[in-house]
Structure formats: C-alpha cells, structure tokens
Amino acid sequence: xxxxxxxxxxxxxxxxxxxxxxxxxxxxxxxxxxxxxxxxxxxxxxxxxxxxxxxxxxxxxxxxxxxxxxxxxxxxxxxxxxxxxxxxxxxxxxxxxxxxxxxxxxxxxxxxxxxxxxxxxxxxxxxxxxxxxxxxxxxxxxxxxxxxxxxxxxxxxxxxxxxxxxxxxxxxxxxxxxxxxxxxxxxxxxxxxxxxxxxxxxxxxxxxxxxxxxxxxxxxxxxxxxxxxxxxxxxxxxxxxxxxxxxxxxxxxxxxxxxxxxxxxxxxxxxxxxxxxxxxxxxxxxxxxxxxxxxxxxxxxxxxxxxxxxxxxxxxxxxxxxxxxxxxxxxxxxxxxxxxxxxxxxxxxxxxxxxxxxxxxxxxxxxxxxxxxxxxxxxxxxxxxxxxxxxxxxxxx
Numbered sequence: 001x002x003x004x005x006x007x008x009x010x011x012x013x014x015x016x017x018x019x020x021x022x023x024x025x026x027x028x029x030x031x032x033x034x035x036x037x038x039x040x041x042x043x044x045x046x047x048x049x050x051x052x053x054x055x056x057x058x059x060x061x062x063x064x065x066x067x068x069x070x071x072x073x074x075x076x077x078x079x080x081x082x083x084x085x086x087x088x089x090x091x092x093x094x095x096x097x098x099x100x101x102x103x104x105x106x107x108x109x110x111x112x113x114x115x116x117x118x119x120x121x122x123x124x125x126x127x128x129x130x131x132x133x134x135x136x137x138x139x140x141x142x143x144x145x146x147x148x149x150x151x152x153x154x155x156x157x158x159x160x161x162x163x164x165x166x167x168x169x170x171x172x173x174x175x176x177x178x179x180x181x182x183x184x185x186x187x188x189x190x191x192x193x194x195x196x197x198x199x200x201x202x203x204x205x206x207x208x209x210x211x212x213x214x215x216x217x218x219x220x221x222x223x224x225x226x227x228x229x230x231x232x233x234x235x236x237x238x239x240x241x242x243x244x245x246x247x248x249x250x251x252x253x254x255x256x257x258x259x260x261x262x263x264x265x266x267x268x269x270x271x272x273x274x275x276x277x278x279x280x281x282x283x284x285x286x287x288x289x290x291x292x293x294x295x296x297x298x299x300x301x302x303x304x305x306x307x308x309x310x311x312x313x314x315x316x317x318x319x320x321x322x323x324x325x326x327x328x329x330x331x332x333x334x335x336x337x338x339x340x341x342x343x344x345x346x347x348x349x350x351x352x353x354x355x356x357x358x359x360x361x362x363x364x365x366x367x368x369x370x371x372x373x374x375x376x377x378x379x380x381x382x383x384x385x386x387x388x389x390x391x392x393x394x395x396x397x
Contacts (some may be wrong), residue, residue: 048072082098083101105128113155149172215260312395349394
C-alpha cells in the first residue's frame with residue numbers, strides 16, 4: 001500500500017522546462033557575525049560616551065559643547081547610513097554611501113582635533129576606512145588611508161604632545177587588513193569561477209562520451225546488418241531476411257538519432273524530465289513488442305542534475321532494450337522513486353514467453369550501465385526476479 005509520500009503520480013506531458021538552482025544558506029555564520037559586530041559596536045559606544053562625559057568642553061546644547069554633540073551625531077549617522085546604503089556595489093545609491101563614509105571619517109578626525117577625549121572616535125573612523133578599502137578601487141582606498149594617517153599624525157603634532165604612534169600603527173594595520181581581505185575575496189571569486197568552469201567542462205565531457213558511445217554502437221550495428229543484407233542480396237538469398245536486416249538497421253539509426261538528440265538537449269540544459277522520457281520509452285516498448293510496459297512514479301518529482309537525469313534515462317532505455325532482446329513476450333514494469341537525497345529506478349520483467357531471436361548488436365549491456373552509474377557515484381544492482389530479471393539503479397541528487 002502506498003503512503004501519502006509515495007503515492008503514484010501521473011506522468012506529466014511535455015511543457016515548459018524549468019531550471020531550478022537551490023542555494024543553501026548558512027544562518028549560523030550570519031548569527032555569529034552579527035553577535036560579534038554587535039558586541040564590538042556596543043563596547044565602542046560605551047567607551048566613547050564615557051570619555052566624552054569627561055571632555056573639556058563637555059557636550060552640551062549650547063556653546064562649544066554643542067559642536068561636540070553635532071559632530072558626534074554626524075559621525076554616527078553618516079557611518080551607519082553609509083555602511084547600509086553602499087553595501088551593494090553597482091546600486092544607484094552606492095556613490096552616496098561612499099560620500100557618507102568619507103563624511104564620517106572627516107567628523108571623527110575633526111573631533112580628534114577638537115578634544116583629547118574624542119580619541120575613541122577614531123575607532124569608528126577605522127570602521128569607515130575598512131569599508132572604503134573594500135568598496136573603493138584599490139588605489140583610491142589606499143589613497144584615503146594614506147590621507148587619514150597623514151591627518152592624524154599632523155593633528156597629533158599640531159594639537160597634542162606629538163603623533164600617537166599606536167594610532168598610526170592601528171591605521172596602517174587596518175589598511176593592510178583591508179587590502180588582504182580584498183585580495184582574498186578576489187582569489188575566492190577566481191576559485192569559484194574556475195570550479196564552475198571545471199564543472200561545466202566535466203559535464204560536457206561526460207555528455208560527449210555518451211554521444212560517442214551512442215554513435216559508435218549504433219553505426220557499428222547498422223554496418224553489421226547492412227553488410228548481412230548485402231551478402232544475402234548478392235547471393236540471391238532470402239529477400240525477406242535481407243529486408244528484416246535493413247529494417248533493423250533503419251530502427252537502429254532512428255534510435256541512435258533520438259539518443260543523440262537527448263544527449264545534445266542535456267548539453268544545452270534542455271533535458272526533459274526523466275518521467276517524461278520514460279513514458280515515451282514505455283510507449284516505444286509497447287509499439288515494438290505489443291506487450292504492456294507499466295510506468296509508476298512515486299515521491300515528489302523534481303528537477304535532477306543533467307548527468308543524473310541522463311543516467312536514469314539511459315539505464316531505463318537499456319534495460320527495456322534488454323527485455324526486448326532477451327525476454328521476448330515479457331511484460332515490463334518501470335518504477336521511478338524520488339527520495340530525499342537520491343533517485344531510484346527499477347526495471348523488471350515478467351520473463352520471456354517466446355524464443356529469443358538473434359541480437360541486433362545494439363545497446364551497451366550491464367557493464368556499460370554500471371560504468372555510467374559509477375561515474376556519478378551511483379550504484380547498479382542486477383539479478384533474477386522470479387521468472388524475469390531486475391535492474392535497479394540508485395543515483396545521488
């Protein structure tokens with residue numbers, strides 16, 4: 001009895017093809033990053049407010065203290081909005097984000113010049129500098145960093161007891177870290193593109209091998225039959241036998257052409273869904289043998305990777321071909337199961353009831369099916385099933 005999750009579903013007809021790309025998010029990394037950033041920002045704000053409470057002049061709503069309040073407001077407002085607005089390069093507001101980050105740096109440096117208590121404000125200046133090093137072209141990011149270091153050093157010499165070497169070293173470290181992070185991002189992107197290109201080449205090589213096998217086996221079998229027909233006709237042999245061989249060669253040519261079209265469709269990303277192709281194969285089996293071929297699909301049908309889909313289709317095709325050749329008169333049964341992380345195909349027959357005719361030389365055999373499954377980390381099991389035979393394929397998806 002079928003459970004709701006494994007109830008048979010109707011085999012859909014042809015329709016619009018869909019390509020689905022599923023991207024797996026990693027929420028844990030995002031949560032950890034948010035917690036760390038939140039703790040750092042909270043610590044920086046607490047230290048900044050504590051130091052500004054002891055500033056001379058003190059922040060106030062009038063006089064010189066009002067300037068400190070306004071500069072602090074500009075610092076945090078422009079820094080927060082600049083980080084948010086300019087986070088997507090290429091957006092219409094990206095340039096505005098850069099301007100806001102530069103404004104926040106200017107406000108922090110001005111506060112540093114106005115009162116010794118605003119030294120902590122340079123921490124937020126460094127945050128803006130890091131963002132600019134990531135977002136700006138490299139030469140402009142380094143130029144902004146050099147200008148910031150020169151201004152902090154000059155203000156220290158002019159308004160303090162000398163340049164704060166610790167602050168200058170911190171700015172230099174932020175610059176080096178930003179450049180390294182930028183180069184790492186470039187290297188990761190290059191690696192990602194190279195891996196994607198290699199995956200495409202591997203897939204195309206696999207499909208090219210399929211096309212080679214299709215053409216080699218189909219053409220060789222056609223040659224055998226056509227040569228047999230030629231010999232029969234040249235020796236005034238049985239014309240009926242000669243015609244049968246010509247018809248077999250014609251059928252092999254049609255089958256090879258159809259298989260090549262399927263492989264080329266996979267190469268173009270237009271591979272039909274396996275249940276559609278299997279339904280066509282079942283109809284071909286019925287037309288060629290007069291025996292029914294039942295198709296049953298369980299689970300939730302979904303798009304498969306091209307190699308997995310092609311392997312399922314080719315295995316079903318070869319298994320049904322073997323039934324026709326080695327078990328004449330047998331009924332066939334095909335079951336396609338969509339499971340959680342894999343797809344299973346099972347092809348069984350009821351056992352032959354008619355004499356076996358001479359093989360036509362087409363097909364790839366059990367060895368070829370097993371090799372094709374192993375190429376994508378799948379498994380193939382074959383063996384007797386009552387009076388008939390069973391072929392079971394399992395491929396990861």
